[in-house]
Amino acid sequence: MSTAPRQRRKEARPQELLAAALTLFVEKGFAATRTEEVAALAGVSKGTLYLYYPSKEELFKAVIRENLSARIAEAVDLAAQHQGSVTDLLCHVMQAWWQQVGMGPAGGISKIMMAEARNFPDLARFYVDEVVQPIHRLLGGLIERGIASGEFRPVPPTETVQVLIGPMLHMILYQHSLGACRLHGPTIDAPAVLAVQVDLILRGLLAKPLGH
Amino acid sequence: MSTAPRQRRKEARPQELLAAALTLFVEKGFAATRTEEVAALAGVSKGTLYLYYPSKEELFKAVIRENLSARIAEAVDLAAQHQGSVTDLLCHVMQAWWQQVGMGPAGGISKIMMAEARNFPDLARFYVDEVVQPIHRLLGGLIERGIASGEFRPVPPTETVQVLIGPMLHMILYQHSLGACRLHGPTIDAPAVLAVQVDLILRGLLAKPLGH
Amino acid sequence: MSTAPRQRRKEARPQELLAAALTLFVEKGFAATRTEEVAALAGVSKGTLYLYYPSKEELFKAVIRENLSARIAEAVDLAAQHQGSVTDLLCHVMQAWWQQVGMGPAGGISKIMMAEARNFPDLARFYVDEVVQPIHRLLGGLIERGIASGEFRPVPPTETVQVLIGPMLHMILYQHSLGACRLHGPTIDAPAVLAVQVDLILRGLLAKPLGH
Amino acid sequence: MSTAPRQRRKEARPQELLAAALTLFVEKGFAATRTEEVAALAGVSKGTLYLYYPSKEELFKAVIRENLSARIAEAVDLAAQHQGSVTDLLCHVMQAWWQQVGMGPAGGISKIMMAEARNFPDLARFYVDEVVQPIHRLLGGLIERGIASGEFRPVPPTETVQVLIGPMLHMILYQHSLGACRLHGPTIDAPAVLAVQVDLILRGLLAKPLGH
DNA sequence: AATGAATGAGTATTCATTCAT
DNA sequence: GATGAATGAATACTCATTCAT
Numbered sequence: 085m086s087t088a089p090r091q092r093r094k095e096a097r098p099q100e101l102l103a104a105a106l107t108l109f110v111e112k113g114f115a116a117t118r119t120e121e122v123a124a125l126a127g128v129s130k131g132t133l134y135l136y137y138p139s140k141e142e143l144f145k146a147v148i149r150e151n152l153s154a155r156i157a158e159a160v161d162l163a164a165q166h167q168g169s170v171t172d173l174l175c176h177v178m179q180a181w182w183q184q185v186g187m188g189p190a191g192g193i194s195k196i197m198m199a200e201a202r203n204f205p206d207l208a209r210f211y212v213d214e215v216v217q218p219i220h221r222l223l224g225g226l227i228e229r230g231i232a233s234g235e236f237r238p239v240p241p242t243e244t245v246q247v248l249i250g251p252m253l254h255m256i257l258y259q260h261s262l263g264a265c266r267l268h269g270p271t272i273d274a275p276a277v278l279a280v281q282v283d284l285i286l287r288g289l290l291a292k293p294l295g296h
Numbered sequence: 297m298s299t300a301p302r303q304r305r306k307e308a309r310p311q312e313l314l315a316a317a318l319t320l321f322v323e324k325g326f327a328a329t330r331t332e333e334v335a336a337l338a339g340v341s342k343g344t345l346y347l348y349y350p351s352k353e354e355l356f357k358a359v360i361r362e363n364l365s366a367r368i369a370e371a372v373d374l375a376a377q378h379q380g381s382v383t384d385l386l387c388h389v390m391q392a393w394w395q396q397v398g399m400g401p402a403g404g405i406s407k408i409m410m411a412e413a414r415n416f417p418d419l420a421r422f423y424v425d426e427v428v429q430p431i432h433r434l435l436g437g438l439i440e441r442g443i444a445s446g447e448f449r450p451v452p453p454t455e456t457v458q459v460l461i462g463p464m465l466h467m468i469l470y471q472h473s474l475g476a477c478r479l480h481g482p483t484i485d486a487p488a489v490l491a492v493q494v495d496l497i498l499r500g501l502l503a504k505p506l507g508h
Numbered sequence: 509m510s511t512a513p514r515q516r517r518k519e520a521r522p523q524e525l526l527a528a529a530l531t532l533f534v535e536k537g538f539a540a541t542r543t544e545e546v547a548a549l550a551g552v553s554k555g556t557l558y559l560y561y562p563s564k565e566e567l568f569k570a571v572i573r574e575n576l577s578a579r580i581a582e583a584v585d586l587a588a589q590h591q592g593s594v595t596d597l598l599c600h601v602m603q604a605w606w607q608q609v610g611m612g613p614a615g616g617i618s619k620i621m622m623a624e625a626r627n628f629p630d631l632a633r634f635y636v637d638e639v640v641q642p643i644h645r646l647l648g649g650l651i652e653r654g655i656a657s658g659e660f661r662p663v664p665p666t667e668t669v670q671v672l673i674g675p676m677l678h679m680i681l682y683q684h685s686l687g688a689c690r691l692h693g694p695t696i697d698a699p700a701v702l703a704v705q706v707d708l709i710l711r712g713l714l715a716k717p718l719g720h
Numbered sequence: 721m722s723t724a725p726r727q728r729r730k731e732a733r734p735q736e737l738l739a740a741a742l743t744l745f746v747e748k749g750f751a752a753t754r755t756e757e758v759a760a761l762a763g764v765s766k767g768t769l770y771l772y773y774p775s776k777e778e779l780f781k782a783v784i785r786e787n788l789s790a791r792i793a794e795a796v797d798l799a800a801q802h803q804g805s806v807t808d809l810l811c812h813v814m815q816a817w818w819q820q821v822g823m824g825p826a827g828g829i830s831k832i833m834m835a836e837a838r839n840f841p842d843l844a845r846f847y848v849d850e851v852v853q854p855i856h857r858l859l860g861g862l863i864e865r866g867i868a869s870g871e872f873r874p875v876p877p878t879e880t881v882q883v884l885i886g887p888m889l890h891m892i893l894y895q896h897s898l899g900a901c902r903l904h905g906p907t908i909d910a911p912a913v914l915a916v917q918v919d920l921i922l923r924g925l926l927a928k929p930l931g932h
Numbered sequence: 933a934a935t936g937a938a939t940g941a942g943t944a945t946t947c948a949t950t951c952a953t
Numbered sequence: 954g955a956t957g958a959a960t961g962a963a964t965a966c967t968c969a970t971t972c973a974t
Contacts, residue, residue, distance in 0.1 A: 094954080115328060116415050118947060129956050131950085140948070199411025201473040203328050208474055212481040216474065220482045243492040246484060250463025250493075257469065261413040262420055262428065269424040270432045272458060280455040281462075284500030306937065331965060341939050346966065518958065540751065540839050543944060553960050558945065623835025625897040627752050632898055636905040640898065644906045667916040670908060674917075675886025681893065685837040686844055686852065693848040694856045696882060704879040705886075712920030754968060765935050767971085776969070 100126040110192025151190040156218045170230035191256040312338045322404025363402040382442035404472040524550045534616025575614035594654035616684040736762040746828025787826040792854045806866035827892040
């Protein structure tokens, strides 16, 4: 209880390092981020970083676990317990993901993986196992539940998941790459796009048409 | 008539270099591709590459011009001359882009830009001006034409363009990144996804509902 | 007190690197000296050099500050405090410069600047501000003092400074260039030349002729 | 007599190449001058240069022969034939050298040699044999003639040659190096310096003092 | 004779990782 | 535990020279 500040500091170190790493990896990419910068942003020296994480790759894996694995587990739990309309659940899950992950810096992790998967096969494997597969299982399952319950038309689940995920991921990627440069490209109003997507796709998905 | 082999080579070199550069840039990214590798893949020495392109960045710009700018111009022409249903035109443009660009290696260029825009601001600017803006102008214009002609519901054009582009771009990115690693992630059946997308989104877009 | 060897090295490194740099820059010139050679001569690796100096140019500037700026400041102080004959002071300043700078490796810096000024404008600017101007101000001031005190004839100060500096600088350059090659060119006996110069020029400078 | 322009061109080539080489070598130094630039300035292609001179070093030797050896031979002849006062002859030779060589681009050759002798020992040897030695023999001989004739005091000839040459050479070097950068260093008024030098040194050299 | 396409050795600088203190 | 000095592998770009045309 009366842990000295030094003690608190020592316990907080991993979190501080992960936060610094997330920020810089998203900003510059994995390969282009220097470990020394991560350490500096976390307020420690280069050597200290290696005390907590044995390499840059392991540091990145820890960032993924910290920021994505946990969120996914929550969503899976939520879906398992939900009782009512699958439509509502699907909307909720997607909105929540956007709020908690997509909008924030953690969204940038997907950019990094897209960018550097082929140069770092170990990271790619880890990310697919830890993130991509679970999300596909979750959303695919929801589509199947909706079809089974008669809410949705009998669409192919796997492909529909792609169509659901696509625009959201694309916006995330854009905002963390070209959108982050101060250029005169198209400005993306993410909530508006999500609204349009929900409108368009639900109309297409639902067994019973909505009105205008 | 009496073009010596040396002469023929000189004229073919730029194409050979651009093809090699496209392959490697897409595979490894811009920063991680070594110029010497590009030269080797094109069957020439390091120095020769610099005879044709003054720097790695200029080489990359040339790759973009060669592979994307030309295709975009074709699509713009096609759209300007098309007379019939906007729905057909939109489907055609998107299918053609997928066939000619998305599916092939040129699709990987968008991955590179997502990945490295923030580290190479000059390239980002070039890509936005040369590729992103023209595509948005083209598709946005089609949506507006469809609304004006009464084919489409009065959706917001800019955001709808995002929803149209999103899944396609996401698939492209996926196939050039995680999909290219031999992992057990979800296998994407791109034509099937496109079919689902067209089905879902057109249902949402059209003023008059389709049947099942 | 308990300075570990590592610590002692850290403090000594800049000096060791500057000494190695001076030696090699004088021997081969600025452009032709490889940073790795400098590091090797100082007994460290390539990377260590860059821990202390951010670039080859900054290393060179540090060599100038270390070897010339300090000497010039000393001479300026001496001149400011000197009370007696300007003739004596002038002789002393020139002899001292020859002993402390001209004769030693630091003399070679002027060779480098002559050689590479036009290819490295930043270095040229630095050298003019830091070395050439101060020396001219010092010697020009001495000539003026001598004229004002009636010791010297009313010669034009600026041009006289050139005549004073010329032979010394020429000898320095010669010894660090052609003289350093084992050739059968004229061997320069620097002290003898200086003696002749002092004899000839003082005779020309003094208001009252000397005897034979 | 009716040589076609093409013929005239072919015969003029070596001269044009030497002129171009002199200009660029003086401006940038030997190592830093690219052979392609020399060829371009002479209006021919890279390959053509090698048709006339087998290497960059041989090109440089030819520049020396063309611009210095010839002038020296003229001065030697003049000195051999001169009958009157050695003082006049010495003044004349030095002024003529300044006018014909020092002031013009050929003066820059000495800068190059100072700069790069140690990196190109072959060139150094050639320059000493072809230029330095002859000039020293010429001027040393004049001093001895002046002493023998009673015009000059019995000064040591070799060292006196250094004092004579020094300021002139220094000015040449300065004007081709730091002086050629647009900096705020001291501006050298070469004729004024020469006048001062002649005044000072002759006063010191002559057996019978001049008046004020 | 003239060209210019091709070559490949050579070099400043960066950065993940180690380890003595 | 914490530091930061030291390392050395890795890479874009240049330029003298050659030689097929």
